[in-house]
Amino acid sequence: MSTRVLLLCAWSGPATVIVATIGFLIAGVLPFPLGPNSSVTEVVGFYSDSTRVAAGLVIAGLGVCLVFPLIALIGVYLVRMEGRTPILAFVQLITGAATGVVLLVPLLLMTAISFRPDRSPELTMTLNDISWLLFITPIGPFMIQNIAIGTAILRDQRGLLPRWVGYVNYWVAFLFVPDVLAFFFHSGPFAWRGIFVFWLAFVAYAAFLVVMGFTLRRAILDESKLDASEAVAV
Amino acid sequence: MTLDISADADLPEFLGGAPADSQRVRRPERAAGERRTPGEPGLWVFILGDMSMFGAFFVVLLWQRRAAPAQFAVSAQELLRPIGLVNTAVLLLSSYLVVSALWAQRSGGMRRATLSLVGALACGLGFGVLKVVEYLHVLGNGRAAPATDTFYTFYFVMTGVHLLHVLIGVVLLVAWMGVLRKGRAVTRFVEGSAVYWHMVDLLWVVIFTLLYLVCAA
Numbered sequence: 125m126s127t128r129v130l131l132l133c134a135w136s137g138p139a140t141v142i143v144a145t146i147g148f149l150i151a152g153v154l155p156f157p158l159g160p161n162s163s164v165t166e167v168v169g170f171y172s173d174s175t176r177v178a179a180g181l182v183i184a185g186l187g188v189c190l191v192f193p194l195i196a197l198i199g200v201y202l203v204r205m206e207g208r209t210p211i212l213a214f215v216q217l218i219t220g221a222a223t224g225v226v227l228l229v230p231l232l233l234m235t236a237i238s239f240r241p242d243r244s245p246e247l248t249m250t251l252n253d254i255s256w257l258l259f260i261t262p263i264g265p266f267m268i269q270n271i272a273i274g275t276a277i278l279r280d281q282r283g284l285l286p287r288w289v290g291y292v293n294y295w296v297a298f299l300f301v302p303d304v305l306a307f308f309f310h311s312g313p314f315a316w317r318g319i320f321v322f323w324l325a326f327v328a329y330a331a332f333l334v335v336m337g338f339t340l341r342r343a344i345l346d347e348s349k350l351d352a353s354e355a356v357a358v
Numbered sequence: 359m360t361l362d363i364s365a366d367a368d369l370p371e372f373l374g375g376a377p378a379d380s381q382r383v384r385r386p387e388r389a390a391g392e393r394r395t396p397g398e399p400g401l402w403v404f405i406l407g408d409m410s411m412f413g414a415f416f417v418v419l420l421w422q423r424r425a426a427p428a429q430f431a432v433s434a435q436e437l438l439r440p441i442g443l444v445n446t447a448v449l450l451l452s453s454y455l456v457v458s459a460l461w462a463q464r465s466g467g468m469r470r471a472t473l474s475l476v477g478a479l480a481c482g483l484g485f486g487v488l489k490v491v492e493y494l495h496v497l498g499n500g501r502a503a504p505a506t507d508t509f510y511t512f513y514f515v516m517t518g519v520h521l522l523h524v525l526i527g528v529v530l531l532v533a534w535m536g537v538l539r540k541g542r543a544v545t546r547f548v549e550g551s552a553v554y555w556h557m558v559d560l561l562w563v564v565i566f567t568l569l570y571l572v573c574a575a
Binding site: 286288289291292294295298299301302305309312313314319320324 | 399400401403408415511515522
């Protein structure tokens with residue numbers, strides 16, 4: 125029964141948030157991440173407990189990958205919305221795959237930093253900068269994905285997903301905009317650890333995953349109920 | 359031999375499968391005289407959500423200003439207040455023109471609607487030009503260091519994100535003119551674009567007040 129598989133994919137949205145958050149908490153990325161103005165001692169100290177940090181980051185990395193089934197499910201719905209020429213569905217699949225990768229690679233890099241905590245502190249500092257800037261700034265695929273989803277939902281005449289979900293996607297795309305500022309600031313609200321960069325992006329992406337997961341779940345359940353009642357009517 | 363795949367309901371529509379059942383429409387029925395939301399209810403999730411992002415900008419700006427109000431005042435006085443004032447007037451005028459275009463379109467005055475929209479577009483573009491002039495002025499006098507001066511950090515981030523909103527608004531107005539050219543009645547998209555434009559205007563009024571007036575005081 126494919127409804128069960130579809131539901132599993134829908135749940136993988138909220139699951140991404142939960143598993144990644146648990147991993148981040150174990151690694152110590154949450155609740156207070158390293159910032160661009162963290163001292164060398166702080167940065168080296170963060171990676172010094174290498175087993176715990178690596179374990180947490182591995183969990184977070186696996187959690188982030190749970191986004192892929194959700195992206196596939198969104199793709200299935202976009203294909204149905206668009207009919208003969210599902211171009212936005214393809215845009216969503218391509219950019220969605222890229223978002224997963226650009227989230228995963230920096231986490232792997234951070235895990236690799238924890239592999240040799242006794243290396244020269246300067247190298248650790250540089251690698252830490254690279255992983256955080258890679259983690260925060262590549263907003264292009266995210267924004268294109270959100271705009272593709274939002275446009276497909278709003279152009280859909282049949283209302284497979286509620287229209288407000290389309291607008292939420294546009295909003296989330298806007299919330300990613302300040303992330304590029306991470307390149308320009310070393311402290312304050314627009315630095316990579318700042319409220320308008322890390323925290324806004326974290327909340328926006330979590331909201332996207334939860335909203336998409338639950339509204340798709342609702343749509344799947346409604347439809348399977350409809351199928352069941354049609355079967356009875358026949 | 360002809361390949362008959364039209365009956366294969368399991369294939370996606372774009373691979374030749376049967377179209378999904380068009381009976382499954384979940385469009386809300388609206389009784390006559392019922393109170394209606396401008397645009398549509400879902401649009402307001404975006405409008406209020408987006409305004410809350412700016413709201414967070416405002417709160418953090420004021421919070422940071424508490425630490426060094428004198429320094430903020432010195433920085434803020436470098437801004438060209440006349441340009442800010444003219445830009446406020448320009449956006450308020452554009453909002454009026456958008457309303458008048460909407461009303462004209464509703465009553466079938468397509469020519470008047472087009473003229474109003476052209477005026478609103480000109481206002482939007484004029485706003486952008488004045489903004490760039492001000493950016494050049496602020497950067498040119500060498501006083502403003504966006505990365506170190508907190509006031510200018512907020513100035514460039516807030517006005518920059520707002521300018522992005524203005525540009526998107528301009529694109530929406532152009533698309534609206536496309537609707538007009540086809541002689542269509544007011545659509546959900548048209549109303550939504552008008553609401554969006556008013557949001558952009560409203561946000562600017564607050565940004566102008568905070569950056570040009572409150573911080574300079």
